[in-house]
Amino acid sequence: xxxxxxxxxxxxxxxxxxxxxxxxxxxxxxxxxxxxxxxxxxxxxxxxxxxxxxxxxxxxxxxxxxxxxxxxxxxxxxxxxxxxxxxxxxxxxxxxxxxxxxxxxxxxxxxxxxxxxxxxxxxxxxxxxxxxxxxxxxxxxxxxxxxxxxxxxxxxxxxxxxxxxxxxxxxxxxxxxxxxxxxxxxxxxxxxxxxxxxxxxxxxxxxxxxxxxxxxxxxxxxxxxxxxxxxxxxxxxxxxxxxxxxxxxxxxxxxxxxxxxxxxxxxxxxxxxxxxxxxxxxxxxxxxxxxxxxxxxxxxxxxxxxxxxxxxxxxxxxxxxxxxxxxxxxxxxxxxxxxxxxxxxxxxxxxxxxxxxxxxxxxxxxxxxxxxxxxxxxxxxxxxxxxxxxxxxxxxxxxxxxxxxxxxxxxxxxxxxxxxxxxxxxxxxxxxxxxxxxxxxxxxxxxxxxxxxxxxxxxxxxxxxxxxxxxxxx
Amino acid sequence: xxxxxxxxxxxxxxxxxxxxxxxxxxxxxxxxxxxxxxxxxxxxxxxxxxxxxxxxxxxxxxxxxxxxxxxxxxxxxxxxxxxxxxxxxxx
Numbered sequence: 001x002x003x004x005x006x007x008x009x010x011x012x013x014x015x016x017x018x019x020x021x022x023x024x025x026x027x028x029x030x031x032x033x034x035x036x037x038x039x040x041x042x043x044x045x046x047x048x049x050x051x052x053x054x055x056x057x058x059x060x061x062x063x064x065x066x067x068x069x070x071x072x073x074x075x076x077x078x079x080x081x082x083x084x085x086x087x088x089x090x091x092x093x094x095x096x097x098x099x100x101x102x103x104x105x106x107x108x109x110x111x112x113x114x115x116x117x118x119x120x121x122x123x124x125x126x127x128x129x130x131x132x133x134x135x136x137x138x139x140x141x142x143x144x145x146x147x148x149x150x151x152x153x154x155x156x157x158x159x160x161x162x163x164x165x166x167x168x169x170x171x172x173x174x175x176x177x178x179x180x181x182x183x184x185x186x187x188x189x190x191x192x193x194x195x196x197x198x199x200x201x202x203x204x205x206x207x208x209x210x211x212x213x214x215x216x217x218x219x220x221x222x223x224x225x226x227x228x229x230x231x232x233x234x235x236x237x238x239x240x241x242x243x244x245x246x247x248x249x250x251x252x253x254x255x256x257x258x259x260x261x262x263x264x265x266x267x268x269x270x271x272x273x274x275x276x277x278x279x280x281x282x283x284x285x286x287x288x289x290x291x292x293x294x295x296x297x298x299x300x301x302x303x304x305x306x307x308x309x310x311x312x313x314x315x316x317x318x319x320x321x322x323x324x325x326x327x328x329x330x331x332x333x334x335x336x337x338x339x340x341x342x343x344x345x346x347x348x349x350x351x352x353x354x355x356x357x358x359x360x361x362x363x364x365x366x367x368x369x370x371x372x373x374x375x376x377x378x379x380x381x382x383x384x385x386x387x388x389x390x391x392x393x394x395x396x397x398x399x400x401x402x403x404x405x406x407x408x409x410x411x412x413x414x415x416x417x418x419x420x421x422x423x424x425x426x427x428x429x430x431x432x433x434x435x436x437x438x439x440x441x442x443x444x445x446x447x448x449x450x451x452x453x454x455x456x457x458x459x460x461x462x463x464x465x466x467x468x469x470x471x472x473x474x
Numbered sequence: 475x476x477x478x479x480x481x482x483x484x485x486x487x488x489x490x491x492x493x494x495x496x497x498x499x500x501x502x503x504x505x506x507x508x509x510x511x512x513x514x515x516x517x518x519x520x521x522x523x524x525x526x527x528x529x530x531x532x533x534x535x536x537x538x539x540x541x542x543x544x545x546x547x548x549x550x551x552x553x554x555x556x557x558x559x560x561x562x563x564x565x
Contacts, residue, residue, distance in 0.1 A: 001532075007539045014493040045532045189481035192488045408561035440477060447484040454491060459556065462549040464540075 047123035097325030124164035167285035181259030191256030198249025221384035273359035498544025
């Protein structure tokens with residue numbers, strides 16, 4: 001089930017919140033049981049075939065967590081636990097890709113290609129696998145005690161707002177919240193604001209301008225002109241940010257409505273003045289996870305320079321592959337790893353002289369080029385697209401632009417740029433952790449704007465459900 | 475205190491916005507105008523275990539909700555008015 005569907009908005013969410021808050025707050029265990037059942041229903045809606053996998057792997061990790069905490073063979077049980085989680089991830093996410101590549105090699109050498117059945121990818125597996133590994137490692141390190149309450153552990157894994165697309169919550173960040181949660185009008189209000197802003201980002205901006213990116217990327221490279229290529233990748237650059245940040249806002253918002261505090265996922269990534277800064281602002285819950293459970297165990301910064309660069313490359317290869325089993329994602333990871341390595345090799349005295357505005361513009365263009373690899377179907381398509389971005393022979397070929405973008409899309413593309421590059425005003429209207437430090441006036445505006453965004457998002461969503469010209473009805 | 479009342483009002487408004495369409499869908503209290511759509515609207519699906527397991531029920535239910543949520547006719551008309559009147563865009 002997606003947050004931006006009518007079933008979720010006008011069915012699941014309202015009923016869930018009504019029943020959840022009808023249970024008195026002192027019965028937190030009852031609230032946990034109800035939230036867990038609702039989370040399984042949420043998962044059943046999107047991936048019914050994979051509910052048994054989610055349940056069985058939850059039971060296995062619960063038992064392994066207890067074993068890690070109580071036996072002398074911590075290393076052995078941690079290896080088994082992490083191994084079975086990564087094994088499932090590799091089986092479902094990468095087997096098809098690996099066998100496909102091996103099969104291609106076979107055919108090159110004159111052998112018959114391999115035959116295999118493509119396995120569907122369980123919804124959210126990349127997210128909940130990382131969260132389970134976080135629990136197991138936290139218990140192994142002693143950062144958190146093992147969770148003996150099975151319902152609480154299962155809820156940590158399956159909690160529906162963050163189940164299918166994050167934020168990736170590390171166990172120690174949330175462990176206390178299964179026993180006691182802040183349950184106030186202020187918290188619910190902050191959640192409402194956050195949810196409404198997230199819905200607007202997704203429905204009004206990402207979905208509206210995403211159709212332009214889809215149409216441009218369907219054009220064969222030979223038919224592309226420079227202005228159209230720039231329009232397409234600019235729209236995709238904003239689409240991916242507002243889509244993902246919107247989902248994260250909605251997840252954080254629903255979490256706040258029931259008393260959970262999830263970590264932040266984005267912090268105006270496109271105002272970064274270096275690639276290093278970009279990765280401190282983009283998908284922060286993933287980078288936080290990779291830092292704690294991969295980069296630091298590899299030695300982090302406390303190793304030789306060469307080893308440090310190697311560690312960085314491992315992290316970025318992992319980042320690329322985490323997004324999907326395709327060469328394009330892998331190349332995207334390599335691209336960012338290379339940029340970060342170059343940035344570290346260049347003396348800071350040199351990079352420090354670049355005016356901030358140029359540094360932001362340069363970083364934005366590099367990130368934008370990276371998205372070409374992310375969005376393209378193949379590496380060769382991506383390179384052809386990038387060549388078109390620099391093809392000045394078609395610089396004035398703007399005649400296709402009016403057919404690709406309408407007034408409404410121009411407006412939302414403009415708003416996307418404003419909300420991406422003007423953090424001050426956006427931040428003032430955003431949910432603020434210290435809420436009370438805003439003036440009454442700003443607080444009133446925030447609430448009013450959130451409700452307007454909610455209403456208009458619902459209105460726009462209705463457009464997608466209305467089909468006035470379906471010819472089969474004639 | 476005033477801030478708390480305002481926050482409570484926003485919360486209630488939010489809950490009304492997401493719950494009233496369901497109430498209207500179930501009861502049909504407010505008579506809605508009929509939209510001229512050149513197709514049949516999706517009827518409610520019947521719950522069969524196999525269709526639940528395959529995901530067919532969920533798909534059908536989503537389509538049923540899209541076509542039948544409360545106040546849909548008015549919301550669709552407002553959307554079309556905004557698209558045409560403000561953005562000069564037609565589908």
